[in-house]
Amino acid sequence: MPYLIDGHNLIPKIPGMSLQNLDDEQQLIDRLQAFCRARRQKAEVFFDQAPPGQAGSKQVGLVRVYYVNRRSSADEAIRKRLERIGREAPNWKVVSSDRQVQAEARSRRAEVVPSEAFAATLMELSDQGETAETPGSTASTPAEVEEWLRLFSKPRKS
Numbered sequence: 364m365p366y367l368i369d370g371h372n373l374i375p376k377i378p379g380m381s382l383q384n385l386d387d388e389q390q391l392i393d394r395l396q397a398f399c400r401a402r403r404q405k406a407e408v409f410f411d412q413a414p415p416g417q418a419g420s421k422q423v424g425l426v427r428v429y430y431v432n433r434r435s436s437a438d439e440a441i442r443k444r445l446e447r448i449g450r451e452a453p454n455w456k457v458v459s460s461d462r463q464v465q466a467e468a469r470s471r472r473a474e475v476v477p478s479e480a481f482a483a484t485l486m487e488l489s490d491q492g493e494t495a496e497t498p499g500s501t502a503s504t505p506a507e508v509e510e511w512l513r514l515f516s517k518p519r520k521s
Contacts, residue, residue, distance in 0.1 A: 366406040367444055367468075368395070369437050369459035369478070376460070376482035392423055394485050399425035401488055407444065409437035438464050445471045 374380050374387050377394070381387060388410050395406050407427040413419075418432035431440045441464055445452050448471075457468035460478040468475050 364454055364456050367441050367455055367457045368406055368408040369441060369461060369464055370408045370410040372459045372461055373478045376478040377485060392426060392428060395426045396424045398485055398488055409440045411437040442467045
């Protein structure tokens with residue numbers, strides 16, 4: 364089930380993260396990437412207050428990142444996204460502790476996950492050391508690396 368995430372609402376709920384950090388958004392994106400890889404899920408995260416000329420979106424692995432311009436808000440962008448999702452909204456989880464965002468998600472029958480609960484899930488994932496090297500990943504073992512080096516280190520015949 365994919366996630367819609369209110370980024371600036373989530374950041375202060377994660378121990379060690381703060382909206383005061385210069386790279387707070389990138390720290391969250393990195394954590395979300397690890398979460399999405401480990402859980403094989405997709406997520407869309409919304410950050411408001413994009414600097415002039417920086418509004419827009421980008422895909423980072425399984426995470427779609429939206430930077431909302433200063434004339435709007437992440438809350439409004441999430442509301443519009445839920446509207447576009449339409450009948451599929453019950454198949455989505457909305458991560459926010461903002462009561463208006465939660466009410467909009469519930470009205471569309473999307474599952475609501477409070478930011479505190481999702482932050483705890485991210486911390487559990489981090490504590491378990493789950494990263495890209497989860498079962499089923501494409502990470503190579505040391506023996507496989509040695510085999511590849513042996514195979515591809517042979518001198519070529521002219």
